[in-house]
Amino acid sequence: MNLDSLRRIVQYLTLLISNCYLGFVSTKQVYQGSLKSSCVPFLHCHTCPSALFSCPVGIVQHFVTQRSLPYTLLAYLISVGISVGSMACGWLCPFGLLQDLMYKIKSVKLSIPHQLSHFRYFILFFLVLLIPLITQETWYCKLCPAGTLEAALPWVLWNPIMPLYNEPVAQNGNLGVLFIVKIGILVALLGAMTASKRVFCRTLCPLGAIFGLFNKISLLSLSVDKANCTSCDDCVTKCPVDLNVSDNPNASTCVRCMKCLECDNVSLDIAGFMKNKTPTVSAQGESNQAKPMAKES
Amino acid sequence: MSRWKLYAGFFFIMIIFLITGNQKNDILSIQDAGASMCLSCIGLE
Ligand code: SF4
Numbered sequence: 297m298n299l300d301s302l303r304r305i306v307q308y309l310t311l312l313i314s315n316c317y318l319g320f321v322s323t324k325q326v327y328q329g330s331l332k333s334s335c336v337p338f339l340h341c342h343t344c345p346s347a348l349f350s351c352p353v354g355i356v357q358h359f360v361t362q363r364s365l366p367y368t369l370l371a372y373l374i375s376v377g378i379s380v381g382s383m384a385c386g387w388l389c390p391f392g393l394l395q396d397l398m399y400k401i402k403s404v405k406l407s408i409p410h411q412l413s414h415f416r417y418f419i420l421f422f423l424v425l426l427i428p429l430i431t432q433e434t435w436y437c438k439l440c441p442a443g444t445l446e447a448a449l450p451w452v453l454w455n456p457i458m459p460l461y462n463e464p465v466a467q468n469g470n471l472g473v474l475f476i477v478k479i480g481i482l483v484a485l486l487g488a489m490t491a492s493k494r495v496f497c498r499t500l501c502p503l504g505a506i507f508g509l510f511n512k513i514s515l516l517s518l519s520v521d522k523a524n525c526t527s528c529d530d531c532v533t534k535c536p537v538d539l540n541v542s543d544n545p546n547a548s549t550c551v552r553c554m555k556c557l558e559c560d561n562v563s564l565d566i567a568g569f570m571k572n573k574t575p576t577v578s579a580q581g582e583s584n585q586a587k588p589m590a591k592e593s
Numbered sequence: 594m595s596r597w598k599l600y601a602g603f604f605f606i607m608i609i610f611l612i613t614g615n616q617k618n619d620i621l622s623i624q625d626a627g628a629s630m631c632l633s634c635i636g637l638e
């Protein structure tokens with residue numbers, strides 16, 4: 297089995313494990329047990345009927361609206377980032393899996409300018425931190441397309457009578473402009489997913505923005521043997537985020553899928569212990585001393 | 594600065610976070626938020 301098939305299996309397993317709660321069918325409520333006190337290291341809405349764990353972005357906003365610092369969560373996010381960078385994005389995130397699958401649909405294909413990845417920091421700063429701090433409302437959640445897909449659609453379409461309130465979830469008056477905007481964002485994004493690789497991860501995801509910051513310094517990193525790189529750009533074609541691995545193996549948008557490891561000149565490095573003896577990008581900057589080398593495609 | 598100093602710095606910050614924070618409170622608060630039917634997530638007004 298190659299690494300990419302293994303990654304796909306891990307992505308499906310994560311989807312399954314993080315959605316193991318089936319009690320919602322009878323309780324008509326989200327899971328309220330002790331597992332909800334832990335966050336997954338990816339975007340997965342905790343209001344999804346079957347969700348077992350909490351969403352880190354939702355929880356960060358929850359603390360921000362209460363004007364307190366989520367110390368434990370920050371320590372957790374830093375540990376994940378420092379250890380594996382954004383590997384959870386490539387290997388675990390169900391919304392990442394959805395994007396991988398949507399891109400397989402035949403449609404017009406468009407590339408995304410790399411500069412757009414900075415927009416993730418704008419979203420992180422304004423929608424996750426500043427606006428929730430001022431308004432004390434979780435504004436990112438209000439617009440989050442993962443929340444729309446995993447929570448809004450199932451609850452509103454099912455619309456059960458919640459035993460606790462003896463009222464349906466959606467009723468006259470509480471479904472309005474916000475819901476329409478949410479659906480609009482999701483529909484637009486689903487369309488964009490068919491045209492561009494990992495469009496949400498690269499331009500909008502605040503969690504990917506946080507983990508991406510660690511890619512350059514994480515214990516797990518990638519390095520390229522520039523001396524043997526033939527600049528065939530095979531890695532660029534395979535990369536799910538259109539990265540030129542040979543120029544920048546630890547870019548903030550890399551989702552650490554490890555597809556580029558199929559090239560013998562790209563190697564995985566753990567805390568500097570597995571570094572090649574041959575010159576790497578980090579050792580040689582942008583220089584490219586191409587020496588032709590037979591490489592599988 | 595060597596990479597190891599950087600890691601040490603990060604783990605130091607992390608430990609400070611863990612010491613400073615009231616973990617029991619944090620965990621209860623996370624569970625509280627995660628276990629509620631979040632109206633923002635559903636898009637209700
Ligand atoms: S960047 Fe993409 S894959 Fe990573 S957490 Fe965000 S949505 Fe998931």
Ligand code: SF4
Pocket residue numbers: 531534535536537538539541545549550551552553554555556557
């Ligand atoms: S650079 Fe390599 S590991 Fe990163 S996303 Fe592209 S193919 Fe995957």
